[in-house]
Amino acid sequence: AMDTDLSSQDRKDLDKFIKFFALKTVQVIVQARLGEKICTRSSSSPTGSDWFNLAIKDIPEVTHEAKKALAGQLPAVGRSMCVEISLKTSEGDSMELEIWCLEMNEKCDKEIKVSYTVYNRLSLLLKSLLAITRVTPAYRLSRKQGHEYVILYRIYFGEVQLSGLGEGFQTVRVGTVGTPVGTITLSCAYRINLAFMSTRQFERTPPIMGIIIDHFVDRPYPSSSPMHPCNYRAGEDNAVVYPSVEDSQEVCTTSFSTSPPSQCVFTVTKAHFQTPPPVVTDTLKVPVMGLAFSHQLSSSRFSYQPAALGVGSADMGYPVLLAGGLNAAHPHQLIGPGKEGGVPPVPSQPAHGTQADQERLCTPLEGVHYSAATPSSSEDTETVSNSSEGKCGSPHDLLETIFIRKVGAFVNKPINQVTMANLDIPFAMFAPKNVELEDNDPMVNPPESPEAESPLQGSLHSEGSSGSSTGNTHDDFVMIDFKPAFSKDDILPMDLGTFYREFQNPPQLSSLSIDIGAQSMAEDLDSLPEKLAVHEKNVKEFDAFVETLQ
Amino acid sequence: SCPLSTRCCAPPSTGPAMNCRAEVLEVSVEGRQVEEAVLAVLHTVLLHRSTGKFHYKKEGTYSIGTVGTQDVDCDFIDFTYVRVSSEELDRALRKAVGEFKDALRGSGSDGMGQISLEFYQKKKSRWPFSDECILWELWTIKVNVVNLANEQERQICREKVGEKLCEKIINIVEVMNRHEYLPKMPTQSEVDNVFDTSLKDVQPYLYKISYQITDSLGTSVTTTMRRLIKDTLAL
Numbered sequence: 098a099m100d101t102d103l104s105s106q107d108r109k110d111l112d113k114f115i116k117f118f119a120l121k122t123v124q125v126i127v128q129a130r131l132g133e134k135i136c137t138r139s140s141s142s143p144t145g146s147d148w149f150n151l152a153i154k155d156i157p158e159v160t161h162e163a164k165k166a167l168a169g170q171l172p173a174v175g176r177s178m179c180v181e182i183s184l185k186t187s188e189g190d191s192m193e194l195e196i197w198c199l200e201m202n203e204k205c206d207k208e209i210k211v212s213y214t215v216y217n218r219l220s221l222l223l224k225s226l227l228a229i230t231r232v233t234p235a236y237r238l239s240r241k242q243g244h245e246y247v248i249l250y251r252i253y254f255g256e257v258q259l260s261g262l263g264e265g266f267q268t269v270r271v272g273t274v275g276t277p278v279g280t281i282t283l284s285c286a287y288r289i290n291l292a293f294m295s296t297r298q299f300e301r302t303p304p305i306m307g308i309i310i311d312h313f314v315d316r317p318y319p320s321s322s323p324m325h326p327c328n329y330r331a332g333e334d335n336a337v338v339y340p341s342v343e344d345s346q347e348v349c350t351t352s353f354s355t356s357p358p359s360q361c362v363f364t365v366t367k368a369h370f371q372t373p374p375p376v377v378t379d380t381l382k383v384p385v386m387g388l389a390f391s392h393q394l395s396s397s398r399f400s401y402q403p404a405a406l407g408v409g410s411a412d413m414g415y416p417v418l419l420a421g422g423l424n425a426a427h428p429h430q431l432i433g434p435g436k437e438g439g440v441p442p443v444p445s446q447p448a449h450g451t452q453a454d455q456e457r458l459c460t461p462l463e464g465v466h467y468s469a470a471t472p473s474s475s476e477d478t479e480t481v482s483n484s485s486e487g488k489c490g491s492p493h494d495l496l497e498t499i500f501i502r503k504v505g506a507f508v509n510k511p512i513n514q515v516t517m518a519n520l521d522i523p524f525a526m527f528a529p530k531n532v533e534l535e536d537n538d539p540m541v542n543p544p545e546s547p548e549a550e551s552p553l554q555g556s557l558h559s560e561g562s563s564g565s566s567t568g569n570t571h572d573d574f575v576m577i578d579f580k581p582a583f584s585k586d587d588i589l590p591m592d593l594g595t596f597y598r599e600f601q602n603p604p605q606l607s608s609l610s611i612d613i614g615a616q617s618m619a620e621d622l623d624s625l626p627e628k629l630a631v632h633e634k635n636v637k638e639f640d641a642f643v644e645t646l647q
Numbered sequence: 648s649c650p651l652s653t654r655c656c657a658p659p660s661t662g663p664a665m666n667c668r669a670e671v672l673e674v675s676v677e678g679r680q681v682e683e684a685v686l687a688v689l690h691t692v693l694l695h696r697s698t699g700k701f702h703y704k705k706e707g708t709y710s711i712g713t714v715g716t717q718d719v720d721c722d723f724i725d726f727t728y729v730r731v732s733s734e735e736l737d738r739a740l741r742k743a744v745g746e747f748k749d750a751l752r753g754s755g756s757d758g759m760g761q762i763s764l765e766f767y768q769k770k771k772s773r774w775p776f777s778d779e780c781i782l783w784e785l786w787t788i789k790v791n792v793v794n795l796a797n798e799q800e801r802q803i804c805r806e807k808v809g810e811k812l813c814e815k816i817i818n819i820v821e822v823m824n825r826h827e828y829l830p831k832m833p834t835q836s837e838v839d840n841v842f843d844t845s846l847k848d849v850q851p852y853l854y855k856i857s858y859q860i861t862d863s864l865g866t867s868v869t870t871t872m873r874r875l876i877k878d879t880l881a882l
Contacts, residue, residue: 134717135718136717137715137716137717139699139715139849140712140715141848143713150699151715151716152713152716218826221695221824224694224695224716225695225824228691228819228820229820231729232817233813240727270821271824272823273824
């Protein structure tokens, strides 16, 4: 019932946006806990694969994990996507630091434009996420990881579980985006009591024997998905480990339209298909492992290397996980081949849920127009007031009757300088004849109002239309007084223009006039003692005044 | 200023629009932290107020370029912020902040001042009237410079200011999430009235940075009457 108002195209778009928003959210969070600075480049020409117009890299393993957790579903009421960030020490103690939640609530915004407003707001929300991931306490911890501890992530889908965060955890809201099917909310709950090193209050996991293999943490939760280390080095030149066929092909080229202003055009075109990279097999792992071994032996400290099949991170001194057939059940370790471990094979069929996407990608969608109703959301409304644009009579009407005082034109022109067009601008002859805008603009053509009683009024009246060369009668210039908006005429019953004219030339101060200044010096000197006496009497007041200036 | 210029150099002539948002943030920092603290705030705001470059195509459609981001570690504060990847924008902000910092240091003031980031829209007026600048969002950062006595205090200050900046970032994000007024997406002919299109890689909304130093009397330096009288009497 909720969807009947949403066109099927909009619905598909919206689902796609939410799906990719979820994937990008996970990428931002995990990358922010890698322990290193992130840097991506701006590109002025859209490449077609940058969702939400942001350059956010896709670490394939992370996308794979996220998709696995989502299992083709989207966040909905009661079904939230959570990214859990935890810390694990070299002794094997671990502790949850943060839970990032992407939730959906029931509050729908039917009026909002999917292809435009929702998309842009999701982009804004990702920017907020980028900013917020650097300001929670776990960020600084994650930057210092490596020797004493590492940071792990775990993605799950379902109910949010915050109990592992300890007492008094705090929540920060990253933002919300309303959509026609519900409101997306992104928030983070984080532990504030980080004094855990001394008090071992957290769960014990099997001790690490120098070589980390098992980071499969025993969780009391039903949907326990394995945890993964965050610091993953995805080498650009290595083959994509998780081919993620649908990802490399689901790109989004968005076009927005501004004309006509009330319409929005959103076109999604499928980018070129990329040849799916070959599935990583054992052979790729071998050289890395060789490297790993030598590191492993020399390093007394363990560290994590995520199931970086084919990827090494020897540069940071992180020995790669050993394989040796251990924990074949755990798919996220560098272990031997097999169905249970290693790389999942390229799906021959797209996973359910993406079927529709695949099909959709094949049909060209250019030229699909969404005629958007006048947006009700405030951000689409231009509040800058425009002068009303209406029709006007011919300029001839203008010339007949009025001498227009334009805003800012405090010119008191002698009549014989008034030009034929009688508009107070030079080169008026060359001005475009249709002056509808000004004519109907109340600032320029105020409604008729009674003449002001200004004493200067008289000087504006014409004494004759000597300057006219067209034969139009300019005999009587009727001064139209402005009633500018927001002016009060209860204090001084005049408008700004009149006020200016009146007080433009105030009389001189009497003390400055020659007559007064003709007093002789002698008289001044005579009056001095008196004045000094007066001042001395009031010396206290003067002192107080000087005090206030200190 | 020339009415035909595409940039509005003068202060906004018509002042804020009716629905102009104004946010004020206050920070107390050591002298050497001023630049980083202010840049962190300005960049965070501009991250949210910049889009990719618009490319207008036929039929009035347009596509949007991609905005990259990068982390910036502060040297004097335990803090990292995210900015858009645009060297031009970073240079422009650093220049303005550098001037602010010099003014703060130089005026013999008590080290109080404020720096403002204004977002405005241009409304074209007919010649000979110059374009109006309508302010739609105003961010003011009030800076109070403190002097610390020893290294231990400085270390604490590093952490404390870092924590404070975290709070500011959360505040900024909160405001951004309100989804209040944003200028309407412009047509190609109007784009320069809404966005700064001079940068080659990103496109922020039209913005302007200005600052004001408070002198030790606690008043703005523009009100100099008192000082004049004081100086005269001191003779």
